[in-house]
Amino acid sequence: MEVHTADETMARTNGRAEEEGFEMAVTLAEVAARAGVSSATVSRVLNGGYPVAGGTRTRVEQAVEELGYIANAPARALAAATSDLVGVLVHDVADSFFGILAGSLQSALDPTGPGEARRLAVVCNTAGDPAAETAYLGLLEGQRAGGVVLTGGAAENPDHTAALAVRVSRMAAAGTRVVLCGRPPLPLPAALPVATITFDDRGGAFRLAEHLMTLGHRHIAYLAGPPGLSTTRERLAGHRAALARHDPAGSDACAALTVHAGFERSAGYDATRELLRRGRPFTAVAAANDTVATGAAAALREAGLRIPEDVSVAGFDDLPFAVDTAPALTTVRVPLREAGLLAAQLVTGRRALPPGGITTLPTELMVRGSTAPPTAGRRRP
Amino acid sequence: MEVHTADETMARTNGRAEEEGFEMAVTLAEVAARAGVSSATVSRVLNGGYPVAGGTRTRVEQAVEELGYIANAPARALAAATSDLVGVLVHDVADSFFGILAGSLQSALDPTGPGEARRLAVVCNTAGDPAAETAYLGLLEGQRAGGVVLTGGAAENPDHTAALAVRVSRMAAAGTRVVLCGRPPLPLPAALPVATITFDDRGGAFRLAEHLMTLGHRHIAYLAGPPGLSTTRERLAGHRAALARHDPAGSDACAALTVHAGFERSAGYDATRELLRRGRPFTAVAAANDTVATGAAAALREAGLRIPEDVSVAGFDDLPFAVDTAPALTTVRVPLREAGLLAAQLVTGRRALPPGGITTLPTELMVRGSTAPPTAGRRRP
DNA sequence: AGCGATCGGGCAAGCGCTTTCCATCACTCG
DNA sequence: CGAGTGATGGAAAGCGCTTGCCCGATCGCT
Numbered sequence A, B: 001m002e003v004h005t006a007d008e009t010m011a012r013t014n015g016r017a018e019e020e021g022f023e024m025a026v027t028l029a030e031v032a033a034r035a036g037v038s039s040a041t042v043s044r045v046l047n048g049g050y051p052v053a054g055g056t057r058t059r060v061e062q063a064v065e066e067l068g069y070i071a072n073a074p075a076r077a078l079a080a081a082t083s084d085l086v087g088v089l090v091h092d093v094a095d096s097f098f099g100i101l102a103g104s105l106q107s108a109l110d111p112t113g114p115g116e117a118r119r120l121a122v123v124c125n126t127a128g129d130p131a132a133e134t135a136y137l138g139l140l141e142g143q144r145a146g147g148v149v150l151t152g153g154a155a156e157n158p159d160h161t162a163a164l165a166v167r168v169s170r171m172a173a174a175g176t177r178v179v180l181c182g183r184p185p186l187p188l189p190a191a192l193p194v195a196t197i198t199f200d201d202r203g204g205a206f207r208l209a210e211h212l213m214t215l216g217h218r219h220i221a222y223l224a225g226p227p228g229l230s231t232t233r234e235r236l237a238g239h240r241a242a243l244a245r246h247d248p249a250g251s252d253a254c255a256a257l258t259v260h261a262g263f264e265r266s267a268g269y270d271a272t273r274e275l276l277r278r279g280r281p282f283t284a285v286a287a288a289n290d291t292v293a294t295g296a297a298a299a300l301r302e303a304g305l306r307i308p309e310d311v312s313v314a315g316f317d318d319l320p321f322a323v324d325t326a327p328a329l330t331t332v333r334v335p336l337r338e339a340g341l342l343a344a345q346l347v348t349g350r351r352a353l354p355p356g357g358i359t360t361l362p363t364e365l366m367v368r369g370s371t372a373p374p375t376a377g378r379r380r381p
Numbered sequence C: 001a002g003c004g005a006t007c008g009g010g011c012a013a014g015c016g017c018t019t020t021c022c023a024t025c026a027c028t029c030g
Numbered sequence D: 001c002g003a004g005t006g007a008t009g010g011a012a013a014g015c016g017c018t019t020g021c022c023c024g025a026t027c028g029c030t
Helices: A008-020 A028-035 A039-047 A054-067 A073-080 A096-109 A130-142 A158-173 A201-215 A230-246 A251-256 A265-278 A290-302 A320-324 A336-348 B008-020 B028-035 B039-047 B054-067 B073-080 B096-109 B130-142 B158-173 B201-215 B230-246 B251-256 B265-278 B290-302 B320-324 B336-348
Strands: A085-090 A120-125 A147-151 A177-181 A194-199 A220-224 A258-260 A284-287 A312-314 A331-333 A358-361 A364-366 B085-090 B120-125 B147-151 B177-181 B194-199 B220-224 B258-260 B284-287 B312-314 B331-333 B358-361 B364-366
Touching (some): A073 B073, A085 A096, A085 A130, A096 A120, A096 A147, A096 A336, A096 B120, A120 A130, A120 B096, A130 A147, A147 A336, A194 A201, A201 A220, A201 A312, A220 A230, A220 A265, A220 A290, A265 A284, A265 A290, A290 A312, A290 A320, A290 B320, A320 B290, A336 A358, B039 B054, B096 B320, B096 B336, B120 B130, B130 B147, B177 B336, B201 B220, B201 B284, B201 B312, B201 B364, B220 B230, B220 B290, B258 B265, B265 B284, B265 B290, B284 B290, B290 B312
Parallel strands (some): A085 A120, A085 A147, A147 A177, A177 A194, A194 A358, A220 A258, A284 A312, B085 B120, B194 B358, B220 B258, B220 B284
Antiparallel strands (some): A120 B120, A331 A364
């Protein structure tokens, strides 16, 4: 095997590097020179999709190995007009809900696996701010991201939705794969291949409320999430549907026991204290999510109420800590890991868009210790 | 103001775009043409660091605005030999410890803020696998990442450490800012500007053990983390130091009550059952972290033991759920958000390297309901 | 008024890769 | 046996930006 010498450019480059005292990165051209082929060929064995003879391929692979070649991703992205980056927009990764989603997604990207799977996840905390969401999308567009996963979390107002739709359609048209996860579909031209993953929030909330009613609860406080979020709306709708079914006339009473709050623990705590102060009796409280339920439970305990003897408490999401609260939290499992995996497959194109573009993942009622029948001798809120 | 027409190249480009039916991204050259300046000038107003007359600047900014120009990040990265990407290696973002760290870091990067702050965080789950850690570093090197934050989590064996050191020094030499967070310094050439952030694990563990001893506990089980991790070592060392101080002779008994386990809930559960099975009495168990403590508590409760009446339980980290376990968990607060913020400042160069390159963040004992004096009439494990 | 210094901005050379178009070469078929 | 046909691999044109170098104009000073 004949080893060609690097061309003049490279010679100069290396010369400079030596002068300046640090080695420069190995380039395609150097690999090519070493393997005795052109850089085009090296590129082709590295990227596939083009026939390369076995011997040549071997020689190139060996040169890559020997030189410890690491491809320059920006250069590749520039030439190919698309990068290996996948943007993941979440409310906040520090929140377990999004952490699990993002973590599962990132792992499913499997960038260190063999072959083509070199997608890197860029996570962006939008903190529920529509402007931040748009701004991040702009940055990702600038990065020529190969895909973007938008998860729920940012408020859904029409202006923002429109601005988002513009950006998203431009990116999708340019070849970026877009996945909406846990948020409603965007008003986009139908032709765009944008995937949507939703959770059966409504069904879960329905089953949870039914569970409470079956236990005998008739006065169920509901700590709804922030208004304007589809998640909030769906869960509330499911809840109400269950109540209405049992007691078609009683919806007024329910409304009075429904409070909108944030998605944080403190929101649950504050809302519950407010509910307690109002003095309207209830025997159970269902929260927008586990975190809120936890805050609610703390407020109830502080008020001297026992869970579940005096008040039943239920959450939503089934985050890991739900089994370790006191008592373990009845909740609705949301398949976050599955969603992350699915999102990863969709955003990388490893899985084809389902018909209609939308996949709804099932939720599951998890009955645990925090809910029980209302007892006769209970203390009243 | 005279508006120049785009040059021929652009005309051709746009022509092609129109034919193919989708608009191509606005380029620097188009902005330049519109502002009546050269693309070099546009680049300069966008990147600063070069004098540009006020009027020119205004004109350029206006053109950028009108055209909705979004810079091509890969092109910039190629030309500048460095990208806006910051790699964050964590065990798993789904784990609150790392989720909080990564979330705080990402937010502190403030990429949607004004001006230069356009760093994007690439998060990588290493799952504790040294090979994955090295592989991710390679990918980030290929991305010409502007910075990398390595957090704890991967096993620390000599081979791996050496391999890591090679990669890290090459990247650092090439201008990538490297921050080690919650892991020991790497054996690197001293000249390299690598920052290290550590937590006072030893001090925290010491104070926690002292707290237990002060309560009157003398038989303290210790569920240590995976062997070979500096975090494990430090926490264990602090724990032992406190015990030795109270009872210089009793270290043997302690050793028998020390078990190494993983960092997951199940590890705490299993280890505690094992401890129970052994039948060696203890009145308290201190765990490697809150998650493990939670598993331990579950095992104890299952065995019919009350917390803290029969056995005190303590964790480490003070993750958010620690206040909501039953009872609330005594633990040691690790300033994760502060660490994330600091790491962000260091990795972006917004904060200078401290002398010696190493910053140790303090930990704080959080006494809550899960620890109490051993009672006389308690049930024995 | 004349001259070097300073400022502002243009030119153009890359950065390292992908990809289109071509040139070979070895065969196969009529 | 010449032309057609794949199968390979090379040459080279960019991708869109940064930046070193250089030039013209403006300015201050003697």
